[in-house]
Amino acid sequence: MADIKAGVNQLFLREEELRTGMELLFYAYREFTAEPDEILAEIGFGRAHHRVIYFVGRYPKITVSELLAILKITKQSLSRVLGELVRQEYILQQTGVRDRRQRLLELTDKGVELERLLSETQRQRIARAYRMAGAEAVEGFRKVMLGMMDEEDRAKFAPPVPARLAAVKR
Amino acid sequence: MADIKAGVNQLFLREEELRTGMELLFYAYREFTAEPDEILAEIGFGRAHHRVIYFVGRYPKITVSELLAILKITKQSLSRVLGELVRQEYILQQTGVRDRRQRLLELTDKGVELERLLSETQRQRIARAYRMAGAEAVEGFRKVMLGMMDEEDRAKFAPPVPARLAAVKR
DNA sequence: CGATCACGTCAACATGGCTGACATAAAAGC
DNA sequence: GCTTTTATGTCAGCCATGTTGACGTGATCG
Numbered sequence: 001m002a003d004i005k006a007g008v009n010q011l012f013l014r015e016e017e018l019r020t021g022m023e024l025l026f027y028a029y030r031e032f033t034a035e036p037d038e039i040l041a042e043i044g045f046g047r048a049h050h051r052v053i054y055f056v057g058r059y060p061k062i063t064v065s066e067l068l069a070i071l072k073i074t075k076q077s078l079s080r081v082l083g084e085l086v087r088q089e090y091i092l093q094q095t096g097v098r099d100r101r102q103r104l105l106e107l108t109d110k111g112v113e114l115e116r117l118l119s120e121t122q123r124q125r126i127a128r129a130y131r132m133a134g135a136e137a138v139e140g141f142r143k144v145m146l147g148m149m150d151e152e153d154r155a156k157f158a159p160p161v162p163a164r165l166a167a168v169k170r
Numbered sequence: 171m172a173d174i175k176a177g178v179n180q181l182f183l184r185e186e187e188l189r190t191g192m193e194l195l196f197y198a199y200r201e202f203t204a205e206p207d208e209i210l211a212e213i214g215f216g217r218a219h220h221r222v223i224y225f226v227g228r229y230p231k232i233t234v235s236e237l238l239a240i241l242k243i244t245k246q247s248l249s250r251v252l253g254e255l256v257r258q259e260y261i262l263q264q265t266g267v268r269d270r271r272q273r274l275l276e277l278t279d280k281g282v283e284l285e286r287l288l289s290e291t292q293r294q295r296i297a298r299a300y301r302m303a304g305a306e307a308v309e310g311f312r313k314v315m316l317g318m319m320d321e322e323d324r325a326k327f328a329p330p331v332p333a334r335l336a337a338v339k340r
Numbered sequence: 341c342g343a344t345c346a347c348g349t350c351a352a353c354a355t356g357g358c359t360g361a362c363a364t365a366a367a368a369g370c
Numbered sequence: 371g372c373t374t375t376t377a378t379g380t381c382a383g384c385c386a387t388g389t390t391g392a393c394g395t396g397a398t399c400g
Contacts (some may be wrong), residue, residue, distance in 0.1 A: 018296050022289070027323040028195070032318060055191075064378060077357055101366045101367070101377045129318040137311060139317070140307030147300070235347080270397060270398085271347070271384080272346065273348095
């Protein structure tokens, strides 16, 4: 009798714990994106522009197809925002030297500035969370987030020789 | 000289660490929503429907305005998806007894079934991540996620007397 | 009884996904 | 050298989900 009750309780706690995890993710992600979204709205951009600017800043000289692979959207969707960013000179396209079909993407100075403006609030938010939680908690956070991903994305964070992009031919 | 170099290195590590945090969030959240999104698409629903079903399941007899406060969308946006869910009998509306202006929302059996179907993959994903990471890491994850939120949302997770919704008059 | 509140609804618009089709230049393969 | 594949771009249209603004109705409150 006591055993059954304990079992049920265990199940309840587990369910509750998992729900809490889902909600932590929901609320944290929403607030994480809220501030940049406001800034973006002011200049007529959306979250999609931020993502493009972010990853181009992260991986200078990235190709269009590499960017597509990261974002996992269609080239038509990307082209809309990327086109605007190029026309408004936030991003520069250079024809690849080894492969002239490629358009290597890079932030202009204007692009770097916008990237900083947008991501700074997010970096501060994370920095604050890391500070409040402590180094050990950060390691736990990292572990859980990695466990949430499929192998493919998890590989992007592999510690030995970040097999990201830069490794390959360009 | 060595000091300067160490300082620069520190800065670099910090910057890199924060970027990693941002990306962990980006990738994990995307994969977290990917599976339910597929199921939803098959029955002609979207992520918005999932969110409504989830929170109505979480807080039975929730009112429309409470739901709006959680989702932080406009009533017009909510009304579209909520209307569909009610018409297709996933959600039941009951006039409040104490306040007849309120429409108390509840999942029907059909709604409970769909909620389970949708959230089960997410719960499993979290359970897997928790298992892989270990109890201590989970606590760290919780701390970091809470640190990421503004006070308002953080309060929803306050351990003493969950001042969620149920507390108030209905 | 008048103001406020909870909720609903109509209309119009923007963003950012999607599919499908077609185009072009460069590279790779036989 | 000719053919096929690849990297990229582009047009057109659809869908989901967010927005603002205006207006309506019944219930509650002071």
